[in-house]
Amino acid sequence: MQIRTRATWALCALNFFMADMQAGIGPFLGVFLQHHGWHPGPIGSVMTAGGIAGMLVTIPAGAFIDHTTKKRLTVVVTGLCTVLASFLILWSQTPLVVTASQLATAIAGAAIGPTVAGMTLGIVRQSGFTAQMGRNQAWNHAGNMVGAGLSGWLGWRFGMTAIFFLAAAFGALAIASVLRVPEDAIDHQAARGLEESGLEASGTNDAKTAARAEGLRPFLHHKPLLVLAASLACFHLGNAAMLPLYGMAVVSAGKGDPAMFTATTVVVAQGVMILASLAAMRLVARWGYWPVLLMSFAALPLRGALAGSFITHWGVWPVQALDGIGAGLQSVAVPGLVARLLDRTGRVNVGQGVVMTAQGVGASLSPALGGWLAQDLGYAAAFHVLGAIAVLSLVLWIGFGRAIRSASAP
Numbered sequence: 001m002q003i004r005t006r007a008t009w010a011l012c013a014l015n016f017f018m019a020d021m022q023a024g025i026g027p028f029l030g031v032f033l034q035h036h037g038w039h040p041g042p043i044g045s046v047m048t049a050g051g052i053a054g055m056l057v058t059i060p061a062g063a064f065i066d067h068t069t070k071k072r073l074t075v076v077v078t079g080l081c082t083v084l085a086s087f088l089i090l091w092s093q094t095p096l097v098v099t100a101s102q103l104a105t106a107i108a109g110a111a112i113g114p115t116v117a118g119m120t121l122g123i124v125r126q127s128g129f130t131a132q133m134g135r136n137q138a139w140n141h142a143g144n145m146v147g148a149g150l151s152g153w154l155g156w157r158f159g160m161t162a163i164f165f166l167a168a169a170f171g172a173l174a175i176a177s178v179l180r181v182p183e184d185a186i187d188h189q190a191a192r193g194l195e196e197s198g199l200e201a202s203g204t205n206d207a208k209t210a211a212r213a214e215g216l217r218p219f220l221h222h223k224p225l226l227v228l229a230a231s232l233a234c235f236h237l238g239n240a241a242m243l244p245l246y247g248m249a250v251v252s253a254g255k256g257d258p259a260m261f262t263a264t265t266v267v268v269a270q271g272v273m274i275l276a277s278l279a280a281m282r283l284v285a286r287w288g289y290w291p292v293l294l295m296s297f298a299a300l301p302l303r304g305a306l307a308g309s310f311i312t313h314w315g316v317w318p319v320q321a322l323d324g325i326g327a328g329l330q331s332v333a334v335p336g337l338v339a340r341l342l343d344r345t346g347r348v349n350v351g352q353g354v355v356m357t358a359q360g361v362g363a364s365l366s367p368a369l370g371g372w373l374a375q376d377l378g379y380a381a382a383f384h385v386l387g388a389i390a391v392l393s394l395v396l397w398i399g400f401g402r403a404i405r406s407a408s409a410p
Helices: 002-017 019-023 028-035 040-067 071-091 095-158 161-178 198-202 205-210 217-221 223-239 242-252 258-287 289-309 313-341 348-377 379-389 391-399 401-407
Strands: none
Touching: 002 095, 002 161, 028 040, 028 095, 028 242, 040 071, 040 095, 040 242, 040 348, 071 095, 071 161, 095 161, 095 258, 095 313, 095 348, 223 289, 223 313, 223 348, 223 379, 223 391, 223 401, 242 258, 242 289, 242 313, 242 348, 242 379, 258 289, 258 313, 289 313, 289 379, 289 391, 289 401, 313 348, 348 379, 379 391, 391 401
């Protein structure tokens, strides 16, 4: 029990510091490139290139995490790659270098999600997974909030360059945190959804059959998983571009300091995400996964309408609060639902990769779509269109609700 407690606290610390491992300098990238003469369209396109790269490697990354027993080393390598990729942009802002940096960051970010989810499942098992993911995400959002606040202050005080050095410091602390997870605390069979039971412990032939991982073909016929993936793809097609675009919209209108306002957009959203992720644990236990994800999908169309109507410094509060509700609920409910749907298959992390790929499809296309809409039609029109696209996630989730409810009851 002492080893498990130490491991769970190390997981919380890892989630606190790993924000920059997932997104590099995140929403500050758009403002940084804008300051160096880039326009919204090319900024969105280079973000999309990174998103596509991450999308292509997510499923293979999940399969790798299912098989490897070197999960801690995977986190170390991805952390180093992300820090080095961020410094590439600081060294040069040419399209080739920026694109290469975004590709490396996206690939590393694609690996870190299934890795941490697999480690968590291997430490706390299926019964404790949703609760621990809630704690993980609360710490992750707190890390995002603190990092964004520090980035905003450092960028205002010392210039945007200081943000890159803060990202490097967070990366180093994330690596130190994962090394605090005891290796023997991770059950690598449980981490892939083959949790040991009394049958397996007996060593019978039936147990060996039960412990064999399923093939990948069943994923093509797993209706609840496919509906979840499609809904998330539509959601992120509308969602991913809003945060950087809103910062760029307000700054370009002369209504906010570039570093401080961008930091505020992140701090507000992450503060709400902390509360939403903690609430998600209790809501899932009481109602199941379907209504919790329904609430998260419903937040985005309203967010798009508000963002398009109020491009001003105070608009960050309602716009980013809705971002916090949607993303906070999903950060707990999505991996928990995937783990529930694929329990006993031995392919949980591949499933996480499938869902992350669907999210990546939407998220990778969103910046390019939003950027060119903003450049050709204006920021307000871009927000309204992105919010309207997100309605598709609600249509899918409600239309196929019966299939999901039966698989996601409390």
